[in-house]
Amino acid sequence: MAKEPKTSMLETIQFTRRTALLGLAGAGLGVSTGRLFVTPARAAVGGSLQIMAWEGYDMTNELREWRSTNGVTAETSSIASQDDVQAKFIAGNPPPIDLAEYNQAYSKLYIKDMKIVSPIDMSKIPNYNADNLFDVFFDKPTWFSDGKHWGSPYIWGFNTLLYNSDMIKKPASYKDLLDPSLKGKIAIMDDATGNWPLIARLVGLGDKYPLLTREELGKAFENYVLYRNQARLISINQGDVANFVASKEVAAVLVADPSIITQVRAQGVPLEMAIPEEGPVLWVDAWFIPISADNIDTAHAFINQSLDPQIQAKVATAVVQAPVSKKAVALLDADARKRIDYSKINEIFASGLPGIPPVDDDGEHATYADWVQAWQEFKAGL
Known part of the structure; x- marks a missing residue:
């Protein structure tokens, strides 16, 4: 993997990643996707649309008019963890899910290993074009391979650090959180895909992630225990963390959602964002059509609308993240436009996007299962 983005390129970016927990160590193994019966696919836009999406990312408000015009009724299941998606396909007879989100780290697992993704007919996605999308999202291997489009990226952001500026000065490095005065005053979000690359970076192995040896994995987690020893809590619940920050029991949070800032500031606490020298962890979410989809x-049509510049701007504003549409930038409000220097987007993504550790054991590198076990043991030690 190429070197991580330099902090100087990202000083104006102010995003974090919502919670994700990897809980299925063998998700790509022994998967059966046969269905007991097949419902004929619809041949027109309309009807019920079954969606799996992160809370707040299903575009309920942004596509309200589109749904009404086209007679679409969306039934959404919220994702608390990316593993919630593949869990639907572990056993046979998956439910008729028409759309779901996936983090870029899961591309190979979903497309190559589990084979739960159907190709997208790009003739039906006219908004997916080089004039609309930033180049870093257009026809890139993460979503386009073997001559087929498997996913449609539609939102991006990153994980970083939040801190109470009344309690501590702006951290220049994550290592600043190891100050003895902060013992019991930091929180770590239970976000594996956000924490794992960071865990590797903190011991100088960021360039190797996700291909660490088992010895390196042990070294990385041994170092991260120092941060756990400083923590008041490790939580999957953003609301709980917001309450701890608002009550000033916690001074800094690793891997938090930007909504926490709004909640905490509303209570008079100055929660700010820092981009430490180790850099943020980038992520991109994409829509995909599962193999069990009925209303194809x-x-x-939903995917196409998700890339409309006006919809892109509305979604990015609502979730405090960033659009994949370059035309959407001009439609953002002034504050949203200032969060990222979009002229440097190619530099921001120059290091590539982090993946997940290999599912299969190659005899050299720590596997996905090894990382899951290490993460669970890490959390249990608090």
């Missing part, structure tokens, strides 16, 4: 035409 409507799923395509």
Whole structure:
């Protein structure tokens, strides 16, 4: 993997990643996707659309008019963990899910290993074009391979650090959180895909992630225990963390959602964002059509609408993240436009996007299962 983005390129970026927990160590193994019966796919836009999405990312408000015009009824299941998606396909007879989100780290697992992704008919996605999308999202291997489009990126952001500026000065490095005065005053979000690359970076192995040896994995987690020893809590619940910050029991949070800032500031606490020298962890979410989809035409129409510049701007504003549409930038409000220097987007993504550790054991590198076990043991030690 190439070197991580330099902090100087990202000083104006102010995003974090919502919570994600990897809980299925063998998700790509022994998967059966046969269905007991097949429902004929619809041949027109309309009807019920079954969606799996992160809370707040299903575009309920942004696509309200589109749904009404086209007679679409969306039934959404919220994702608390990326593993919630593949869990639907571990056993046979997956439910008829028409659309779901996936983090870029799961591309190979979903497309190559589990084979739960159907190709997208790009003739039905006219908004997916080089004039609309930033180049870093257009026809890139993460979503386009073997001559087929498997996913449609639609939102991006990153994980970083939040801190109470009344309690501590702006951290220049994550290592600043190891100050003895902060013992019991930091929180770590239970976000594996956000924490794992960071864990590797903190011991100088960021360039190797996700291909660490088992010895390196042990070294990385041994070092991260120092941060756990400083922590008041490790939590999957953003609301709980917001309460701890608002009550000033916690001074800094690793891997938090930007909504926490709004909640905490509303209570008079100055929660700010820092981008430490180790850099943020980038992520991109994409829509995909699962193999069990019934309402395929409507799923395509939904994806197309998700890339409309006006919808892109509305979604990015609502979730305090960033659009994949370059045309959407001009439609953002002034504060949203200032969060990122979009002229440097190619530099921001120059290091590539982090993946997940290999599912299969190659005899050299720590596997996905090894990382999950290490993460669970790490959390249990608090």
